[in-house]
Amino acid sequence: MADALKPEQLGAYFALMESVNLLHHSVEQQLQADGGISYVQFQLLARLAHSTGELTMTDLADGVVYSRSGLTHQAGLLEKAGLVTRGPCPDDQRATLVTITDAGRAVVGKVMPGHVEVARRMLFSQLSEKDVAALGKMMTRVRDHMRAQPPRSAAPRKRV
Amino acid sequence: MADALKPEQLGAYFALMESVNLLHHSVEQQLQADGGISYVQFQLLARLAHSTGELTMTDLADGVVYSRSGLTHQAGLLEKAGLVTRGPCPDDQRATLVTITDAGRAVVGKVMPGHVEVARRMLFSQLSEKDVAALGKMMTRVRDHMRAQPPRSAAPRKRV
DNA sequence: TATTGTTATACTCTATAACTATA
DNA sequence: TATAGTTATAGAGTATAACAATA
Numbered sequence: 169m170a171d172a173l174k175p176e177q178l179g180a181y182f183a184l185m186e187s188v189n190l191l192h193h194s195v196e197q198q199l200q201a202d203g204g205i206s207y208v209q210f211q212l213l214a215r216l217a218h219s220t221g222e223l224t225m226t227d228l229a230d231g232v233v234y235s236r237s238g239l240t241h242q243a244g245l246l247e248k249a250g251l252v253t254r255g256p257c258p259d260d261q262r263a264t265l266v267t268i269t270d271a272g273r274a275v276v277g278k279v280m281p282g283h284v285e286v287a288r289r290m291l292f293s294q295l296s297e298k299d300v301a302a303l304g305k306m307m308t309r310v311r312d313h314m315r316a317q318p319p320r321s322a323a324p325r326k327r328v
Numbered sequence: 329m330a331d332a333l334k335p336e337q338l339g340a341y342f343a344l345m346e347s348v349n350l351l352h353h354s355v356e357q358q359l360q361a362d363g364g365i366s367y368v369q370f371q372l373l374a375r376l377a378h379s380t381g382e383l384t385m386t387d388l389a390d391g392v393v394y395s396r397s398g399l400t401h402q403a404g405l406l407e408k409a410g411l412v413t414r415g416p417c418p419d420d421q422r423a424t425l426v427t428i429t430d431a432g433r434a435v436v437g438k439v440m441p442g443h444v445e446v447a448r449r450m451l452f453s454q455l456s457e458k459d460v461a462a463l464g465k466m467m468t469r470v471r472d473h474m475r476a477q478p479p480r481s482a483a484p485r486k487r488v
Numbered sequence: 489t490a491t492t493g494t495t496a497t498a499c500t501c502t503a504t505a506a507c508t509a510t511a
Numbered sequence: 512t513a514t515a516g517t518t519a520t521a522g523a524g525t526a527t528a529a530c531a532a533t534a
Binding site (some may be wrong): 192284 | 331334336340342343352369390394411447448449450451453455463469470474476
Binding site for chain 1 (some may be wrong): 500
């Protein structure tokens with residue numbers, strides 16, 4: 169039942185997608201250069217650093233990664249790099265508790281200034297305070313809506 | 329010389345990145361399901377369809393792909409799928425002219441309604457007309473700035 | 489000498505399915 | 512029976528470097 173988007177909407181949509189693509193690309197480069205990590209890994213480390221320091225795999229996955237195996241893979245890489253450790257979870261024997269190490273926190277700290285620099289140079293230099301406030305409100309609303317949306321692992325049209 | 333971002337900026341930044349990630353992910357799924365193409369391929373086809381129908385590889389790459397070989401690869405896939413053809417360019421013997429086929433236009437047409445539907449459901453349902461206008465202005469400004477920024481292929485800190 | 493594009497190659501990310509173990 | 516996580520594997524995307532041809 170969806171007709172075409174209004175030209176304004178279409179323009180906003182493409183500008184949004186392209187801007188974030190470009191930003192994302194620059195951020196990936198910066199993170200790789202300054203800390204040898206990807207944006208996904210940065211998100212995982214940041215999430216751990218901002219919590220009590222340890223989270224279960226499932227908690228860690230939410231919103232960052234779209235498949236269990238993908239997270240296992242990334243957690244394995246982070247562990248191999250010494251940035252996190254994995255151990256049993258006392259509350260639930262099935263779960264794995266991921267803990268950020270001092271080295272992990274150090275990487276987050278090392279990477280942050282450059283990360284902020286990129287965001288500032290590419291994004292915030294072009295936005296007024298009002299813009300930022302408006303953008304923040306909109307995107308928070310949008311994000312919450314998206315997170316709520318379908319069961320998060322929407323069925324990908326399987327046969328059978 | 330960059331200090332930490334203000335909390336508002338940080339919040340806006342992360343909400344923006346996560347929203348677009350989620351949106352991008354949904355769009356990829358929709359495009360794959362409805363047309364068997366990726367978002368990058370959609371962008372290339374859309375760009376061709378909205379131009380005269382044929383563009384040189386370099387023109388086609390701008391803003392969509394970050395390496396020559398990546399575009400060659402994608403163009404090869406599109407050609408194999410019968411969605412574009414590649415031929416010599418009369419103006420410049422070095423260049424390759426990429427032309428969208430009827431099948432290519434058909435795929436764009438086939439995929440559009442679902443694409444719009446996703447954008448509407450995930451994004452525009454949460455935005456007022458004013459929001460869209462503001463977002464469009466901001467992101468257009470940001471995109472133009474990003475495109476202008478460094479020489480587009482910023483030197484990736486090589487050794488030697 | 490600079491630019492356009494391709495090739496070969498290698499690496500990363502992601503996803504599916506099958507599996508183990510706990511709840 | 513459902514959930515948490517891992518493994519194996521396969522597929523797609525992307526980038527680097529070396530190369531050929533033309534400007």
